Amino acid sequence: MTDTDTQKRNAATEAAKLVYSGMHVGLGTGSTVAHFLTALAARIAAEGLSISCAATSHATGQRARELGIPVIDLAQPLDLAVDGADEIEFGSLRLIKGLGGALLREKVVAQSAHRFVVIADQGKLVGRLGAHVKLPVELANFGAERTFGRLTALGLEPAFRMAADGTRFVTDNGNVIADCRLPAGRDAAAVGAALKTMAGVVETGLFLEGCAAAFVGFADGTVRTFEGDCFARAGVAGEIATLRALGVAPVFPKPLLAVMGVTASGKSTIGAMLAGCLDIPFVDGDDLHSEANRAKMHAGHPLDDNDRMPWLHRIASQIRAWRQASSGGVIVSSLLTRQYRDLVRGDCTELVLVNLQGSRAVLEARIAARRGHFMPSRLLDSQIALLEPPGSDEAVITVDTGMTPTAIVEAVIDRLAAHT
Numbered sequence: 001m002t003d004t005d006t007q008k009r010n011a012a013t014e015a016a017k018l019v020y021s022g023m024h025v026g027l028g029t030g031s032t033v034a035h036f037l038t039a040l041a042a043r044i045a046a047e048g049l050s051i052s053c054a055a056t057s058h059a060t061g062q063r064a065r066e067l068g069i070p071v072i073d074l075a076q077p078l079d080l081a082v083d084g085a086d087e088i089e090f091g092s093l094r095l096i097k098g099l100g101g102a103l104l105r106e107k108v109v110a111q112s113a114h115r116f117v118v119i120a121d122q123g124k125l126v127g128r129l130g131a132h133v134k135l136p137v138e139l140a141n142f143g144a145e146r147t148f149g150r151l152t153a154l155g156l157e158p159a160f161r162m163a164a165d166g167t168r169f170v171t172d173n174g175n176v177i178a179d180c181r182l183p184a185g186r187d188a189a190a191v192g193a194a195l196k197t198m199a200g201v202v203e204t205g206l207f208l209e210g211c212a213a214a215f216v217g218f219a220d221g222t223v224r225t226f227e228g229d230c231f232a233r234a235g236v237a238g239e240i241a242t243l244r245a246l247g248v249a250p251v252f253p254k255p256l257l258a259v260m261g262v263t264a265s266g267k268s269t270i271g272a273m274l275a276g277c278l279d280i281p282f283v284d285g286d287d288l289h290s291e292a293n294r295a296k297m298h299a300g301h302p303l304d305d306n307d308r309m310p311w312l313h314r315i316a317s318q319i320r321a322w323r324q325a326s327s328g329g330v331i332v333s334s335l336l337t338r339q340y341r342d343l344v345r346g347d348c349t350e351l352v353l354v355n356l357q358g359s360r361a362v363l364e365a366r367i368a369a370r371r372g373h374f375m376p377s378r379l380l381d382s383q384i385a386l387l388e389p390p391g392s393d394e395a396v397i398t399v400d401t402g403m404t405p406t407a408i409v410e411a412v413i414d415r416l417a418a419h420t
């Protein structure tokens with residue numbers, strides 16, 4: 001049996017394996033993250049890992065520098081962010097964070113990361129948020145008593161957090177924290193939305209979307225990985241939440257979409273965002289590749305038809321299953337040739353292609369910025385050579401992949417009406 005601290009260290013050590021040279025990494029706050037920093041520093045020393053990091057608190061920034069981990073300001077998107085959690089809701093990976101007082105910066109960093117993961121001991125797993133801990137809510141100092149009164153009126157029984165010297169705890173942002181009770185039977189999402197309507201509330205410790213995975217250390221010495229939803233895994237949960245709040249409406253009947261294009265055209269990002277906004281299932285075709293195909297691509301060898309046919313068959317089966325269930329769905333696959341598109345489409349004439357078209361310069365720049373992806377950049381040439389753009393007899397929405405993901409998704413949903 002391992003104690004809580006060992007469980008934290010085991011989880012942190014496992015998560016440190018996610019870091020590759022060249023990555024820009026977000027560093028959370030707390031005792032579990034302290035183990036992550038140690039594991040990361042050990043990898044930097046042993047393997048010469050070259051990374052840059054953004055810290056969620058003064059304490060983490062200082063500790064990281066002491067350990068020789070390069071820390072810079074958060075100015076650009078992060079490849080990965082790793083943080084602790086106070087509660088992890090089993091089955092949803094919704095979180096409560098902020099017992100360490102760093103919730104605002106932690107949320108900004110989490111939403112800046114392509115992949116946000118948490119590390120924790122098994123005691124953090126709960127059946128419902130609020131079961132074990134209070135919900136930290138960061139309040140602007142100005143009018144804090146007034147905002148506190150509004151939290152009380154909501155039935156959240158707030159208490160100002162106090163520092164060891166008996167004064168109010170002050171965050172790195174100069175704000176105060178009210179720890180609130182999240183009553184059983186109250187929907188966490190509704191409470192979170194209500195809190196965000198109060199001007200004095202700076203941020204809440206509810207992290208309701210965006211956790212791609214949780215690495216949890218158990219008393220038997222194992223670390224188990226729990227995967228978050230596919231939108232979080234694609235790194236677009238935050239964008240989907242924003243688009244939904246903007247009122248991008250689901251389309252009926254639910255469409256069958258295949259997002260196609262060469263490598264680095266943004267297929268996975270756009271596919272996941274479309275599925276999230278339209279509230280339909282999402283499958284990244286990459287996930288349907290066999291291990292042998294992945295290894296071949298990783299080694300820089302283009303796939304041939306023998307490799308591709310079983311994979312295209314799986315894609316076609318998935319599309320048919322969605323049609324059978326009338327669920328709609330978004331599949332992501334390069335589908336570069338007419339033959340491949342005909343194979344996966346079969347008699348599914350309602351399948352609409354979303355063709356992401358980009359200039360070579362845009363695609364090359366994206367490939368140069370990519371890390372940890374199994375498709376090396378030299379395959380771009382072979383893919384461009386193979387590409388047969390969709391014909392006028394194919395149901396297709398072609399968009400310029402140089403636009404922002406949000407603009408692309410809005411444009412596709414706008415034009416879907418003509419196809420349904």
Ligand SMILES: O=C(CO)[C@H](O)[C@H](O)COP(=O)(O)O
Nearest residue numbers: 030031032084098100101102
């Ligand atoms: O949210 C946090 C700080 O604001 C921490 O991630 C959370 O409190 C977990 O801490 P620990 O790893 O010490 O258990």
